[in-house]
Amino acid sequence: MRSVIAIISTLLLSVTIGHTQEFSSSYWHKGVVDLEGGKTMNGKLKYDLIAESVQLVGGNNLLKSYTVENILAFEIMDAMTHRRRYFFSLPYEDENNYVKKHFFELLTEGNFITLMAREKIVEKVDATQNPYWGNTYNARRLVLEYDYFLIDQYGVVRRVDMRKRELAFYLMKDKREELIAFVDVNRLNIKDREDLIQVIDYYNQIKEVEAAEKENMKTVNSGK
Numbered sequence: 001m002r003s004v005i006a007i008i009s010t011l012l013l014s015v016t017i018g019h020t021q022e023f024s025s026s027y028w029h030k031g032v033v034d035l036e037g038g039k040t041m042n043g044k045l046k047y048d049l050i051a052e053s054v055q056l057v058g059g060n061n062l063l064k065s066y067t068v069e070n071i072l073a074f075e076i077m078d079a080m081t082h083r084r085r086y087f088f089s090l091p092y093e094d095e096n097n098y099v100k101k102h103f104f105e106l107l108t109e110g111n112f113i114t115l116m117a118r119e120k121i122v123e124k125v126d127a128t129q130n131p132y133w134g135n136t137y138n139a140r141r142l143v144l145e146y147d148y149f150l151i152d153q154y155g156v157v158r159r160v161d162m163r164k165r166e167l168a169f170y171l172m173k174d175k176r177e178e179l180i181a182f183v184d185v186n187r188l189n190i191k192d193r194e195d196l197i198q199v200i201d202y203y204n205q206i207k208e209v210e211a212a213e214k215e216n217m218k219t220v221n222s223g224k
Contacts, residue, residue: 110204
């Protein structure tokens with residue numbers, strides 16, 4: 001009897017954990033969609049980054065669906081986080097050299113590199129001990145993770161390899177030492193979204209200063 005109750009308890013815990021997760025992609029948000037051809041649509045919208053689509057309910061209460069191929073960009077006031085978010089439809093060449101449009105969320109923009117992201121919901125399995133019966137069970141939970149991408153001055157989108165710090169900085173290798181020092185001094189974790197934004201902003205700041213110094217040198221030299 002004890003083992004049966006333990007099993008039921010474990011199942012109930014697993015179900016509870018699985019149903020307490022909420023994600024922005026499941027909400028309807030106030031937003032604006034910019035379509036190919038120059039048309040702009042306002043209303044309540046719901047996005048799906050897996051299907052690469054957006055559903056929109058406009059003022060006439062009609063539901064319309066658009067794909068990444070129909071959309072230039074869209075923005076939302078996130079009903080869950082209460083943040084304004086911007087998404088763009090951009091071509092991306094994958095590891096198989098196949099170019100296809102995808103939605104990317106703008107995280108921070110600079111004159112030299114821009115940081116974009118694609119969110120994904122993944123299932124995590126944690127070994128957890130039942131406090132009542134002492135048995136161990138696998139607790140499944142859904143979590144939000146991000147893949148990060150950088151856009152250079154020429155509009156090329158490249159995925160950031162987040163496995164190691166050195167790999168993540170590869171696309172900014174001209175300022176690698178400065179970035180490592182910045183991360184260490186400020187105790188940043190580049191796998192954290194907000195910390196990575198700080199790193200990208202710092203890189204653009206360094207490049208801006210460098211570009212201004214070069215421009216000043218040109219002005220000085222031309223005046224001689």
